[in-house]
Amino acid sequence: MKKDSNQIKKRSIPGLLGIILLSVLFVQACTPKSSLQEGVLRVAMQPIVQADPAFISSDPEVLVANHVYDYLIDITPDNTIAPRLAVDWDASDDGLLYVFTLAKGVTFHDGTPLTAADVVWTFDRLRNPDLGLPTKDLYTNIDRIEATGELEVTFTLKEPNPFFLFDLSDNHALILKANTTDAGTRFNGSGPFKVISYNPEDRIVLEANPNYFIPNQPKLAGLEFIFFPDQVAQVEALRGGQVDLVFLASSVELYSSLEGELGVMLVEVPTNQFDLVRLRADRPPGNDPKVIQALKLATDREAIYQLVVQGHGAIGRDSPIGPMYSQYYSEEFPVPERDMEAARQLLAAAGYADGLNLELHTPDTGNRPNLALVLKDQWAEAGVDVELVVEAESVYYGDKGWLEVDLGITGWGSRPYPQFYLDTMLACDAVWNESHFCDAELDQYIQKAGTTMNEEARTQAYKEIQRILIERGPVIIPYFSAQFTAVRDSFQGIGIKPFWGRTDLRLVSVAGN
Amino acid sequence: MLKVSRAQGAAPSWGWRLARFFKRLYAKPLSAIGTTITLIFLLVALAGPLIAPYGENEIVASDARQPPSAQHWFGTDNLGRDVYSRVVLGARQILVLSGLGTFLAVVGGTFLGLLSGYRGGWVDEGLMRFFDSLLALPALLLALVLLGTFGPSTFSVVGVIVIVYTPIVARVVRSVVLVVKSKGFIEAARLQGESQARLLLREIFPFVLPALAVEAALRFSYAIFLVASLGFLGAGVQPPNPNWGLMVKEARSFVNQVPWALYFPAGAISIVVIGVNLTADGLKRAWQAAD
Numbered sequence: 001m002k003k004d005s006n007q008i009k010k011r012s013i014p015g016l017l018g019i020i021l022l023s024v025l026f027v028q029a030c031t032p033k034s035s036l037q038e039g040v041l042r043v044a045m046q047p048i049v050q051a052d053p054a055f056i057s058s059d060p061e062v063l064v065a066n067h068v069y070d071y072l073i074d075i076t077p078d079n080t081i082a083p084r085l086a087v088d089w090d091a092s093d094d095g096l097l098y099v100f101t102l103a104k105g106v107t108f109h110d111g112t113p114l115t116a117a118d119v120v121w122t123f124d125r126l127r128n129p130d131l132g133l134p135t136k137d138l139y140t141n142i143d144r145i146e147a148t149g150e151l152e153v154t155f156t157l158k159e160p161n162p163f164f165l166f167d168l169s170d171n172h173a174l175i176l177k178a179n180t181t182d183a184g185t186r187f188n189g190s191g192p193f194k195v196i197s198y199n200p201e202d203r204i205v206l207e208a209n210p211n212y213f214i215p216n217q218p219k220l221a222g223l224e225f226i227f228f229p230d231q232v233a234q235v236e237a238l239r240g241g242q243v244d245l246v247f248l249a250s251s252v253e254l255y256s257s258l259e260g261e262l263g264v265m266l267v268e269v270p271t272n273q274f275d276l277v278r279l280r281a282d283r284p285p286g287n288d289p290k291v292i293q294a295l296k297l298a299t300d301r302e303a304i305y306q307l308v309v310q311g312h313g314a315i316g317r318d319s320p321i322g323p324m325y326s327q328y329y330s331e332e333f334p335v336p337e338r339d340m341e342a343a344r345q346l347l348a349a350a351g352y353a354d355g356l357n358l359e360l361h362t363p364d365t366g367n368r369p370n371l372a373l374v375l376k377d378q379w380a381e382a383g384v385d386v387e388l389v390v391e392a393e394s395v396y397y398g399d400k401g402w403l404e405v406d407l408g409i410t411g412w413g414s415r416p417y418p419q420f421y422l423d424t425m426l427a428c429d430a431v432w433n434e435s436h437f438c439d440a441e442l443d444q445y446i447q448k449a450g451t452t453m454n455e456e457a458r459t460q461a462y463k464e465i466q467r468i469l470i471e472r473g474p475v476i477i478p479y480f481s482a483q484f485t486a487v488r489d490s491f492q493g494i495g496i497k498p499f500w501g502r503t504d505l506r507l508v509s510v511a512g513n
Numbered sequence: 514m515l516k517v518s519r520a521q522g523a524a525p526s527w528g529w530r531l532a533r534f535f536k537r538l539y540a541k542p543l544s545a546i547g548t549t550i551t552l553i554f555l556l557v558a559l560a561g562p563l564i565a566p567y568g569e570n571e572i573v574a575s576d577a578r579q580p581p582s583a584q585h586w587f588g589t590d591n592l593g594r595d596v597y598s599r600v601v602l603g604a605r606q607i608l609v610l611s612g613l614g615t616f617l618a619v620v621g622g623t624f625l626g627l628l629s630g631y632r633g634g635w636v637d638e639g640l641m642r643f644f645d646s647l648l649a650l651p652a653l654l655l656a657l658v659l660l661g662t663f664g665p666s667t668f669s670v671v672g673v674i675v676i677v678y679t680p681i682v683a684r685v686v687r688s689v690v691l692v693v694k695s696k697g698f699i700e701a702a703r704l705q706g707e708s709q710a711r712l713l714l715r716e717i718f719p720f721v722l723p724a725l726a727v728e729a730a731l732r733f734s735y736a737i738f739l740v741a742s743l744g745f746l747g748a749g750v751q752p753p754n755p756n757w758g759l760m761v762k763e764a765r766s767f768v769n770q771v772p773w774a775l776y777f778p779a780g781a782i783s784i785v786v787i788g789v790n791l792t793a794d795g796l797k798r799a800w801q802a803a804d
Contacts, residue, residue: 232766253770303574310591364747373572
């Protein structure tokens with residue numbers, strides 16, 4: 001009996017091998033090209049409200065749109081410009097003319113080809129002042145947009161804009177088919193994934209676009225964006241195996257709660273997101289520059305960095321030009337060390353020898369309440385008595401209250417280039433000049449950095465701006481937050497971006513493939 | 514009890530009454546434990562700043578996220594605040610808030626209950642239907658709605674306790690008044706020409722007292738729970754207040770890192786609520802024994 005079975009085994013080994021070989025060959029021969037795409041990545045996120053790219057704003061909305069549609073130009077995780085629909089471009093020497101060449105063979109999900117006319121229509125829509133879109137101010141500098149060929153688009157600018165390519169990659173600037181009227185309800189993009197089903201209260205399901213114009217992309221067979229209103233629930237869903245990817249934003253506590261979780265990989269990327277402590281400079285007590293200087297001297301940045309963001313991210317230097325912008329960031333000018341005696345003297349000189357009472361307004365989200373608490377404690381030693389006013393975001397930002405209060409903490413998101421912060425927060429006529437600050441020298445450098453096409457001159461201007469802000473700026477920027485993400489380790493190739501909604505999942509694949 | 518002492522002719526001293534009262538409270542082990550717990554927490558609340566080694570928001574940056582030790586008995590939280598000090602200082606905060614709220618609710622409820630029960634008629638009808646409409650909502654829901662309207666502050670938390678608990682106290686008082694007012698001696702007093710206020714306070718109120726004391730103790734324990742719950746839900750007192758509920762809320766997201774910052778305030782809430790509840794039971798028994 002035993003002998004027999006051995007014989008059978010011996011005889012069947014070559015046969016078995018043959019069958020396996022044949023079946024492997026057969027399967028490979030029969031498999032269409034798209035079967036290289038495998039695996040479905042389930043992403044947890046807040047529900048989306050807007051689907052029309054012109055109106056999207058939250059990270060989840062941008063994340064969905066970025067996989068249904070394509071940008072003309074992409075921004076890489078390290079904040080450099082990369083081609084997407086535009087494979088090549090040329091700029092005139094005066095910086096006023098940009099000519100883009102589009103990729104060949106791009107089709108929308110409905111089968112129609114993407115041409116220069118679609119790009120022109122998309123940007124004309126975004127800059128149309130009558131539509132009241134969020135992008136209308138961004139593109140006022142564009143004089144005209146023309147299709148100068150089937151696959152060639154020419155932009156003519158009124159003034160040179162060194163950040164024009166970044167502006168073209170604005171979150172809203174996803175290319176729609178010309179004359180689309182139902183972008184809010186129908187997802188007809190050219191992007192790497194097609195929407196199969198969308199249930200606003202549950203999830204949005206996407207499958208790989210087999211006709212995507214970039215070969216071998218996407219690598220996954222599908223994506224599922226599953227909606228959770230609560231971030232703690234998202235983390236629990238990851239633990240429970242219902243989702244594979246959770247964006248934790250800058251939540252140190254959620255990040256640390258997942259440390260050591262089996263099968264989960266934690267990713268931390270630096271960003272330029274910061275909490276801004278600012279004092280109104282146009283009325284007492286902030287109109288005396290000694291007061292903000294005293295507050296700066298009373299602030300222990302290292303302690304804040306360890307306590308509030310637990311050593312993640314980077315320590316700030318009171319300028320929005322953070323270390324993420326490695327080409328512009330400078331440590332040349334020292335930030336004064338904490339000096340309580342000097343702080344008290346400055347306050348006394350400003351007329352607050354008996355102490356200064358301040359109300360510190362802060363939204364109740366993120367790390368801001370904790371930052372407020374630590375500042376209250378640190379400043380108390382200098383004789384500054386802070387009363388905390390912790391408010392819901394809707395209250396803090398409601399009725400422009402945040403622009404009114406004397407002392408406040410405001411959260412600012414990460415941007416691919418620093419000029420945005422200077423133009424909208426620190427220039428004299430800035431739309432969100434929350435500290436009501438105006439400094440002629442600073443304004444001059446902001447203006448220069450935002451218009452010069454000379455990179456060296458810009459770097460120099462940014463350096464001066466950092467010096468001025470340390471010397472007499474109205475703001476304290478104690479830290480730059482890190483961006484945390486948790487992903488199941490059975491996936492690979494996720495390039496998290498500082499604005500996580502712009503994270504690109506085209507190159508994500510099942511680990512081992 | 515009052516009747517008995519009056520019949521004996523000489524009123525016993527307050528000290529003697531108090532001693533006898535505590536003797537009865539301590540007669541049963543459970544109410545003895547409860548009363549002890551309550552007294553300890555009251556003592557802690559009174560002594561607060563004297564026995565707390567650190568300030569409620571004093572940050573010891575170098576000691577952040579330390580487990581319980583000789584220096585920090587209950588450890589430190591994510592910002593380096595001493596959890597023991599916060600629990601101790603939070604005791605006064607939570608007991609004062611819920612105590613004040615309960616006291617006002619008891620005073621208001623007693624007044625309205627006496628009035629409603631004694632007068633009857635449309636006063637009674639109007640008040641009771643209004644209270645019914647308030648009682649139809651769960652206390653926490655009503656509190657959340659009110660705080661949503663008034664905005665979260667220490668003051669509005671006290672107000673909410675008063676609004677939520679006055680109807681309950683009034684109902685209890687009214688039910689006792691209804692029983693007492695039909696008794697002959699009330700009728701006799703009225704015929705003697707006693708004023709309504711005197712009648713209510715001198716003749717009826719003493720009968721309400723036992724039930725009221727028990728009710729007040731119960732309301733107190735529920736009020737503690739309510740204040741803590743509102744703090745936890747973020748609707749009540751706001752950071753950086755050392756409210757135990759708020760502390761639990763803040764520590765919840767750090768529970769993997771600093772579990773002690775959650776366990777101690779949560780434990781304090783449970784223990785004091787159990788303590789006050791047991792005291793209320795004991796009070797009830799003590800009064801019944803007196804009757």
